[in-house]
Amino acid sequence: MALTARPSASAPDISIYDRRESQVRSYSRSMPRQFNRAEGVWLHDGNGGRYLDFLSGCSSLNYGHNHPELKQVLIDYISSDGITHGLDMHTDAKAEFLGALEDVILRPRGLDYRAMFTGPTGTNAVEAAIKLARKVTGRELILAFTNGFHGMTLGALACTGNAGKRGGAGIPLSHVSHEAFDGYYGPDVDTAALLEQRLSDPSSGLDAPAAILVETVQGEGGLNAASPEWLRKIAAIAKKHGALMIVDDIQAGCGRTGNFFSFEGMGFTPDIVTMAKSLSGMGLPFALTLIRPELDVWSPGEHNGTFRGNNHAFVTATKAIRHFWADEAFKSDIARRGALLEKRLDRMAKEHGLSTRGRGMMRGIDVGSGEIASTITSACFDKGLIIETSGAHDEIVKVLAPLTIEDSVLESGLDILEHAIRAALSPAYGVAA
Numbered sequence: 001m002a003l004t005a006r007p008s009a010s011a012p013d014i015s016i017y018d019r020r021e022s023q024v025r026s027y028s029r030s031m032p033r034q035f036n037r038a039e040g041v042w043l044h045d046g047n048g049g050r051y052l053d054f055l056s057g058c059s060s061l062n063y064g065h066n067h068p069e070l071k072q073v074l075i076d077y078i079s080s081d082g083i084t085h086g087l088d089m090h091t092d093a094k095a096e097f098l099g100a101l102e103d104v105i106l107r108p109r110g111l112d113y114r115a116m117f118t119g120p121t122g123t124n125a126v127e128a129a130i131k132l133a134r135k136v137t138g139r140e141l142i143l144a145f146t147n148g149f150h151g152m153t154l155g156a157l158a159c160t161g162n163a164g165k166r167g168g169a170g171i172p173l174s175h176v177s178h179e180a181f182d183g184y185y186g187p188d189v190d191t192a193a194l195l196e197q198r199l200s201d202p203s204s205g206l207d208a209p210a211a212i213l214v215e216t217v218q219g220e221g222g223l224n225a226a227s228p229e230w231l232r233k234i235a236a237i238a239k240k241h242g243a244l245m246i247v248d249d250i251q252a253g254c255g256r257t258g259n260f261f262s263f264e265g266m267g268f269t270p271d272i273v274t275m276a277k278s279l280s281g282m283g284l285p286f287a288l289t290l291i292r293p294e295l296d297v298w299s300p301g302e303h304n305g306t307f308r309g310n311n312h313a314f315v316t317a318t319k320a321i322r323h324f325w326a327d328e329a330f331k332s333d334i335a336r337r338g339a340l341l342e343k344r345l346d347r348m349a350k351e352h353g354l355s356t357r358g359r360g361m362m363r364g365i366d367v368g369s370g371e372i373a374s375t376i377t378s379a380c381f382d383k384g385l386i387i388e389t390s391g392a393h394d395e396i397v398k399v400l401a402p403l404t405i406e407d408s409v410l411e412s413g414l415d416i417l418e419h420a421i422r423a424a425l426s427p428a429y430g431v432a433a
């Protein structure tokens with residue numbers, strides 16, 4: 001397979017979208033093409049263009065597009081008239097998914113969680129998590145963090161930091177306090193200690209929280225990676241103050257940061273974990289809220305949903321778990337590729353006096369402003385590389401390549417990025433120097 005991306009020179013007629021699709025569309029604006037096929041790390045448009053995908057459905061395609069083994073089990077399942085929709089009834093596909101989760105993921109890690117199938121989007125898994133925390137503790141307040149992103153429905157949106165997203169709510173977003181994430185005030189301020197001080201002070205004005213909701217690496221909020229020490233402190237603070245610790249692993253999980261869960265090996269166990277994005281392995285809608293068994297106080301149907309459990313996603317998720325996570329091979333591939341990515345981004349950062357963010361295969365480079373970042377991502381797109389931005393000002397160019405990408409293809413995409421950064425920054429850098 002050729003390594004090079006080959007974008008189409010001319011854009012197709014996409015006027016139907018202007019006429020008939022809501023203005024709310026977003027990614028399609030910076031990629032004015034019409035895609036018709038995808039395999040592995042490549043997206044194809046109908047004009048012979050081929051694009052290297054460093055966005056991966058915002059980390060919903062960690063195993064690439066249409067992975068052959070996942071595709072085959074789904075084709076076989078549909079061909080044999082397997083259940084497509086069954087509300088939350090018992091099905092073979094669900095039993096097999098729960099079995100794989102237990103055998104391959106939970107047991108070897110010494111984790112004991114029950115799986116709550118929510119509506120199939122990440123935001124619904126977050127809604128379920130915060131509802132449960134409020135029900136279990138009888139408290140209202142959720143502590144979330146600066147630059148956190150947890151979804152677009154009202155409860156999850158209240159936990160989200162971004163003002164532009166919050167503005168869409170149209171009503172007050174309440175019962176959440178946003179605390180300073182690790183490093184928010186710079187490397188010398190221990191924000192966990194500040195939080196502990198406020199929670200321990202009966203006159204701080206901060207109510208006792210039902211839960212502390214955190215991403216270990218902030219996907220949309222700028223790829224800020226919390227240190228294991230800070231996360232351990234947050235877990236201890238939650239415990240001390242009778243709050244549940246919820247890790248939102250929707251973007252950082254499923255291998256993105258190196259392990260199935262982003263918090264593995266850090267010395268704490270969340271009470272609740274939310275998963276979605278790459279969980280199905282194929283980009284199918286599927287979300288899960290994992291809860292410690294003693295917290296499972298739901299009444300039947302108390303958090304309901306017509307599409308709880310997507311049987312096609314059960315089938316592909318089961319295959320993804322068994323194929324990628326049954327031994328250490330995939331983990332060591334991610335570690336190697338993550339190190340390669342880190343090295344290349346560090347080199348780019350050093351050349352231009354910039355800084356990098358992130359962990360594992362979830363990394364980015366802070367180019368200083370959203371304007372510069374958008375110049376860079378547009379230049380990449382013109383060379384056939386799909387790459388997006390993150391952060392409060394969209395100032396972080398983020399690399400979310402499929403975890404299965406060949407090292408040489410990863411390098412070829414990073415070459416495109418390196419040139420685009422040089423083209424965008426070298427004149428300004430020359431003036432500044």
Ligand SMILES: *Cc1c(COP(=O)(O)O)cnc(C)c1O
Binds near residue numbers: 124276
């Ligand atoms: C994407 C994301 C969500 C929301 O998931 P949707 O499927 O878009 O509702 C929640 N939390 C995090 C960390 C995410 O990255």
